[in-house]
Structure formats: C-alpha cells, structure tokens
Amino acid sequence: MHFISDLISQLFEWIQSLGYFGIMIGLMIEVIPSEIVLAFGGYLVSQHQINFFGAVVFGTIGGVIAQIFVYWIGRYGGRPVLEKYGKYIFIKKKHIDHSEEWFNKYGTGVIFTARFIPVVRHAISVPAGISRMPLGKFTFLTTLAVIPWSALFVYLGMTLGDNWKNIDEVAAEYTREIILGAIALIIIYFVFKWYQSKKKRGN
Numbered sequence: 001m002h003f004i005s006d007l008i009s010q011l012f013e014w015i016q017s018l019g020y021f022g023i024m025i026g027l028m029i030e031v032i033p034s035e036i037v038l039a040f041g042g043y044l045v046s047q048h049q050i051n052f053f054g055a056v057v058f059g060t061i062g063g064v065i066a067q068i069f070v071y072w073i074g075r076y077g078g079r080p081v082l083e084k085y086g087k088y089i090f091i092k093k094k095h096i097d098h099s100e101e102w103f104n105k106y107g108t109g110v111i112f113t114a115r116f117i118p119v120v121r122h123a124i125s126v127p128a129g130i131s132r133m134p135l136g137k138f139t140f141l142t143t144l145a146v147i148p149w150s151a152l153f154v155y156l157g158m159t160l161g162d163n164w165k166n167i168d169e170v171a172a173e174y175t176r177e178i179i180l181g182a183i184a185l186i187i188i189y190f191v192f193k194w195y196q197s198k199k200k201r202g203n
Helices: 002-018 020-029 036-045 051-077 078-089 093-106 109-118 125-130 135-200
Strands: none
Touching: 002 020, 002 036, 002 125, 020 051, 020 109, 036 051, 036 135, 051 125, 051 135, 078 093, 078 125, 093 109, 093 125, 109 135, 125 135
C-alpha cells in the first residue's frame, strides 16, 4: 500500500510539473480516476499555477481522447477484449452489461446523458464502438458532456484548495443532482423517440 501511495504521489507531481498537458495526459491514460485528476487541476488553479479556462479545455481534450480510445477498442476489439483488459481502465464486465443495455434501449443519444451516470459513464463508449456509431457524432456528444463535467470538478478542486483530496464527499451533493437531471433527460429523450416511432407507424 505504501508503494502505491508513493506511486500516486509521484504521478501527481508529474502532472503538476507538466501543467495543462499533465492534466490532459492524466485523463487520457486514466491511471487515476478522472474526477480526482480534474480536482487536482482545480487545486493547481487555486495555487495560480494554471488558469481555470485552460484546465477545463485540456481536461476536456484528455477526457474525450480517453473515450475515443475506448470507442476504438469496442469497434475493433469488441466486447471480449474489453472484458479481458477493461479492468486496467476501470471498466468491469457489469459496466459493459449496463452500458449495452442502455445503448440498445435509448439509442445513440444516450452517449451524452450516460456520461453523468456513474455505472455506465465510462463504458458507454464500448457499445458505441461495437455498433460502429459514426465517430464524428460520438465525439460531438461526448465533448458536450465532458465540458460541464470537467468544469464542475476543476471548480470544486479550485474552491477546496489544499483540501482538494476531499473531492468525493464534497462532489456527492452536486453529482446527485446531475444524475437526477441526466435521468430526467433520458426519460424525455425516450418519450420523444417513442412518439416519433408511433408517429411513423401511424403514417
């Protein structure tokens, strides 16, 4: 455990030394959960080492690239590869099961809303890749979701300052509201798709 703690400390020092690019690369490789990397980015903002806008921009770029990587694995490696190696990027079999169920039920539009749901947030890229969803559409919807998520955690890390490591307990209140909002959007989207389908059958 002491070795792991030292390794994580070294990773944060490395991120700090690279500034914006450290945040971007930290999110791309996702050795540390993205929320923690973003909160650390917010801490760096509070120390005036980087600025808020830059942290959000580079955090968004890193987060989107990470999801494109998972998309490509799903597209060219399929589910078996993700089940075998997904644990290295925090994706478990149950996450893939849930994300496939959501993707099949709600369609490509769920790529945006599912980004705010903990169980399927990272794994939703898997069925998108497997189904060969157009990369442009996938990237656009992913970017739309990653921007507010990055901004929230950078902001929270910034306001917490030296206490940025407490991000989980502080963010819980915000993420609960976000999750409820995302679920509401999914319901609205589902009703809209159902109405369109019914209208087509009527015609």
